[in-house]
Amino acid sequence: MADQVKLYGDWSSPFSSRVIWALKLKGIPFDYIEEDLYKKSAELLKYNPVHKKIPVLVHGEKPICESMVIIEYIEETWPQNPLLPSDAHERAMARFWAKFADDKGPEIWKAFVSSGEEREKAKKETWEMLRTIEEHAGLENKKFFGGDNIGIADIAFGWFARWFGVIEEVAGVKLFEADAFPRLHAWINNFKEVPVIKENLPDRDNLVARFSKLSSSRTKAN
Numbered sequence: 352m353a354d355q356v357k358l359y360g361d362w363s364s365p366f367s368s369r370v371i372w373a374l375k376l377k378g379i380p381f382d383y384i385e386e387d388l389y390k391k392s393a394e395l396l397k398y399n400p401v402h403k404k405i406p407v408l409v410h411g412e413k414p415i416c417e418s419m420v421i422i423e424y425i426e427e428t429w430p431q432n433p434l435l436p437s438d439a440h441e442r443a444m445a446r447f448w449a450k451f452a453d454d455k456g457p458e459i460w461k462a463f464v465s466s467g468e469e470r471e472k473a474k475k476e477t478w479e480m481l482r483t484i485e486e487h488a489g490l491e492n493k494k495f496f497g498g499d500n501i502g503i504a505d506i507a508f509g510w511f512a513r514w515f516g517v518i519e520e521v522a523g524v525k526l527f528e529a530d531a532f533p534r535l536h537a538w539i540n541n542f543k544e545v546p547v548i549k550e551n552l553p554d555r556d557n558l559v560a561r562f563s564k565l566s567s568s569r570t571k572a573n
Contacts, residue, residue, distance in 0.1 A: 356381040357409040359395050361388055362553055363561045365510030366418040367406045372506055373422045375547045377432045419449055422503060434503045445497055445504045448488060452507035455480040459518060459526070464566075470524070477526050481535060484508075490534040494541050505542055511535075512543040513552045521562045 358374070358381050360367030374381050386395055386405050398407045398414035407414050408421045415424045426434050435442045458480060461473035488496060488504075496504035511527075519525055529536040543549055 354411050355409075357384060358382070359384045359386050359392075359398065359407040359409070360405045361386055363558055364405060365514050368551065368553070369418045369506050369509060370406045370408060370421050370425075371551050372501075372509060372548060373425050373434060375551060376434065376501060377425060377429050379425070379429055419453060419503075419507060422506060426503070434501070434506065436497055436502065441497065445502055448484075448496055448504035449507035451483075452504070455483075456510075459515065470522075474524060474526060481527060481532050485532045485535050488534075490538050495538065501542065501545060501548070505538075509542060509548065511539050512548065513555060513558065517555065517558045517562055520559060521566050 356374070356379060358367070358370055360370065360383065362385060371383070384392075384394070386392060388405070391403060395405065395407060396403055398409055399405075399416045402416060404416075406418055406421060407416050408424065409415075410424075410428070415421045422434065435445055455476075458473050458476040461469065465473055484490070490496070493499075495501050496508070515527060519527065527535075543552065
């Protein structure tokens with residue numbers, strides 16, 4: 352079927368979840384294909400020969416790669432239930448925060464995979480990132496980044512709703528204190544209670560088990 356939509360992803364990946372949330376919020380039917388990242392399928396390698404990673408959206412046999420690029424494509428292709436505001440400045444701000452999420456997010460992952468001095472540096476930069484969001488994202492007056500409805504910036508930061516706490520537990524580091532970041536804490540609670548999000552978050556225990564296994568493998572490798 353020319354307009355068939357397929358998503359190649361991994362259940363534990365926040366980047367796959369971003370795309371799932373966007374598709375579900377817009378009411379777009381799609382087929383989901385779970386990938387084994389240790390034994391990638393021929394289809395995945397065909398559709399993403401450059402980076403060879405998930406997520407990949409295939410629409411009418413045309414592949415789109417990288418989660419936020421995919422979401423921009425979804426927004427342009429299916430205008431219903433918009434993820435970007437109509438106002439030009441508000442659209443620019445939504446894209447600014449989405450980019451901020453991708454630019455600064457790796458510091459949190461470093462706190463998970465690193466140790467010693469590097470981990471301490473990652474923890475400091477993560478705290479600064481959280482403080483920046485708390486003070487400058489305008490969440491004191493809004494339920495979500497864009498107002499009353501989930502938008503592209505919320506999706507970009509959506510991994511805070513599950514993965515952040517899992518990283519803290521597995522890495523044995525505490526980076527997020529609710530009383531230090533009350534606006535961000537309220538946003539997380541609002542976000543994960545939206546039915547589409549709540550129904551499409553990976554199971555926490557399974558995620559802890561997956562990340563613990565990855566952490567153990569890295570420790571042995573070092």
